[in-house]
Amino acid sequence: MAVEQVLIGGQWREANHDGTFHADNPALKQPLPAQYPVSTWADVDEALAAAAVAFQEMRQMAVEKLGLFLNRFAELLDENKQALCELANQESGLPVSPRLLDVEMPRTINQLRLAAAAAVEGSWRMATIDSKAGIRSYYAGIGPVAVFGPNNFPLAFSGAAGGDFAAAIAAGNPVIVKANPAQPGTTRELTKLAFQAVQDSGLPPAAVQLIYHMPNEDGLKFVADPRLGAIGFTGSKGAGLKLKEAADKVGKPIYLELSSINxxxxxxxxxxxxxxxxxxxxxxxxxxxxxxxxxxxxxxxxxxxxxxxxxxxxxxxxxxxxxxxxxxxxxxxxxxxxxxxxxxxxxxxxxxxxxxxxxxxxxxxxxxxxxxxxxxxxxxxxxxxxxxxxxxxxxxxxxxxxxxxxxxxxxxxxxxxxxxxxxxxxxxxxxxxxxxxxxxxxxxxxxDKMPTGVAVSAAMNHGGPFPATGHPGFTAVGIPASIHRFAMLQSFDNVRPSRLPRELQNENPTGSTWRLVDGVWTTENLA
The missing domain is CATH 3.40.309.10 (Aldehyde Dehydrogenase; Chain A, domain 2)
Structure with a gap:
């Protein structure tokens, strides 16, 4: 039986793999037919190298392209939602309707569109200008982001379409998707649509890449690699803490959702x-x-x-x-x-x-x-x-x-x-x-209500003290706040006006972006 291809460097190709795995239909306790590769380090290394190149390109492109990609991806999900939800049902046992088709898919589409709007409008960057000191700062992309998706939300938290994915792209970062082994087929189909949106919107080919699985030791090496900017992980406490230990050793930001009894x-x-x-x-x-x-x-x-x-x-x-x-x-x-x-x-x-x-x-x-x-x-x-x-x-x-x-x-x-x-x-x-x-x-x-609902709202905090998450100051749901996990604060001291990012120039780039100018939040141009 043929082994499914990985997406690396803008190409669907055969994996460098050492072994394969398959997903089960949990409602029947039966294996599904497709075979997926367990990639060797060669695949991971190539994906990291391609992502590093893509990040340099994304740093220099107009933010409107990010919005175009996210909106196009949302359109493609909407056009293909029935087939996607049926596949997710086979791999998760979650009902097509109402759970997947009527609740989770609309949420997934909505958060992509919210991320698109935030990326273009730009207030999430918290542009700050001190005209007297000649210092200006804002938040910008941190580098390639690895997203490890969970098994309980095959769409809305998927590494290939979920909240971490949307936030990372909105910040201007390429994403390396690490599929959840329980739902590799759903992740593959989501990635195919994401890659189509990459091509339609003009993002670098390696803006989205997919690896299904890798040996544990390579996973630890992956999150510690200097070419990676940050990691988003939702899953078991045991696996998450091992990844955190590897990332912490090299000072790599890793945002975890691990355990909560609520x-x-x-x-x-x-x-x-x-x-x-x-x-x-x-x-x-x-x-x-x-x-x-x-x-x-x-x-x-x-x-x-x-x-x-x-x-x-x-x-x-x-x-x-x-x-x-x-x-x-x-x-x-x-x-x-x-x-x-x-x-x-x-x-x-x-x-x-x-x-x-x-x-x-x-x-x-x-x-x-x-x-x-x-x-x-x-x-x-x-x-x-x-x-x-x-x-x-x-x-x-x-x-x-x-x-x-x-x-x-x-x-x-x-x-x-x-x-x-x-x-x-x-x-x-x-x-x-x-x-x-x-x-x-x-x-x-x-x-006075049970906690199971998580609204996609700008005021939402889907985070908390350890071990709910790895850092109590960040949320995995709620744009624009969730974008900050995958950004770094950049300061510009005495930099010539023509060399400043557009968000820090005297003229407001959109006319509606909120900036802190000499201690006052305003959308006005700097005189």
Whole structure:
């Protein structure tokens, strides 16, 4: 059987490879027919060399070309969305509709268009002019960016079309796509359309390249290579930390999304007011897409009283009766099973473990609800924060509000933290105390709704303290803020006006770009 080609230096060609792999259909537990190469260092080296040349070209071209590329790519995705979503369904088990076609694909297209607008408008560069000192600065591309895509969002977070990809291109960087091994075919088809957009818009041929897989040692060598500007990685904590160690040794910026259990605190007044509705809301959020969201509510903190007991009983019945969904691949199934055992071995009690009618026949795990006391949690917080990624959650029962806050204080960093309170205001004093503790543990604080939705908004923070991400100051979702991960601050001191980048010249390049001129944000020209 023929092995799929890689895209390197503007050419689809046979890979220099040592072995092959295939993806599975997780809903059927059957291998898909296509074979993909495990590239040797020769492929990686050639891609890095081509990307370095492409970056020099992109540094000198008009930003309008970046916008043209991103918008053209969005058009091509829209034209080919049905076939792309059907392929993504085969490799991920996620339903074509509504998940892929009606939710994830529109989001992917939208964030590409937002990135295009930001690239051309230019305010993201934060151009700063001190006319008296003769110093000017702005953000510009950092160099070739490697993007490692996850398996739970085959489109919106894909290395070939997702948020990291869009942000890196908008900053003016070429991208080397590292496909997720669970979805190589989807990544290949996305890259084909991206490369068509490269040709249609006049970007350098190596602005987008694709490598499916490489040996682990070459992956570590890849992220540490001096020709690479930065790395975006979404995936497992174990793999991410190994890449981070290699990148950190040479001072290479690497932006990680690794692990998050997304604590949800439900206060007594909220349970008294709408406990049954909250149980349904939590169950829906936790089991949707078999719980395979990075913002899945994996930890619920309650005061141990009658209202909480009723809430838990309702959730138990829901977990036991709901169908268990398809997990993304056999690795997710194995890790979920293993991590649930770790939680149980640490002392968690099994409240519910079952699969209702219509459960998946593919990679799957019973819907699992665990519980423990705050006292036990605080005695072993590291073990109880094991992320059981999938259709599971852990309920922590606290004796009082001080224990609730102590549990929060023991948490690692998370993407989100949620607080439910009543509408009449009886929970307000408790809310103020809990929020004070929770705010510094999470990137996004949420009131009165489950955390699973991540809006593509300029105000969104899809980040948080470690290990949610590798740096709490950056977001993977939300343009223009997400672009800054793949940019460097460049200062120009006493540089002649004709030699300055257009964004730092006296005349505003667009008439609408915001610049900080002598301490004042303005769109006006500098006199």
């Amino acid at each position: 604590p949800v605190v439900i206060l007594p007044g909220a349970l008294a007011e709408r406990g049954e509705a909250l149980a349904t809301e939590f169950q829906t959020s936790c089991l949707m897409a078999a719980g395979q969201f990075c913002t899945n509510p994996g930890l619920v903190i309650l005061l141990d009283d009658d209202k909480s007991a009723k809430f838990v009983d309702t959730v138990k019945a829901g977990f036991a009766g709901a169908p268990s969904g398809t997990l993304l691949d056999k690795g997710v199934e194995a890790n979920l099973t293993q991590n649930l055992k770790l939680l149980i071995d640490a002392g968690a009690d099994v409240e519910a473990s079952g699969s209702g009618e219509g459960s998946s026949q593919g990679y799957t795990c019973p819907n699992t609800l665990l519980s423990t006391s705050a006292e036990k949690f605080l005695a072993n917080p590291e073990a109880f924060q094991t992320e059981a990624f999938g259709n599971s959650s852990l309920i922590v029962k606290a004796a009082n509000l001080n224990e609730v806050c102590a549990v929060i204080d023991s948490l690692e960093g998370n993407l989100t933290g949620t607080i439910y309170s009543d509408t009449a205001g009886s929970d307000d004093p408790a809310y103020d105390l809990v929020a004070l503790h929770l705010r510094v543990k999470v990137g996004r604080l949420i009131d």
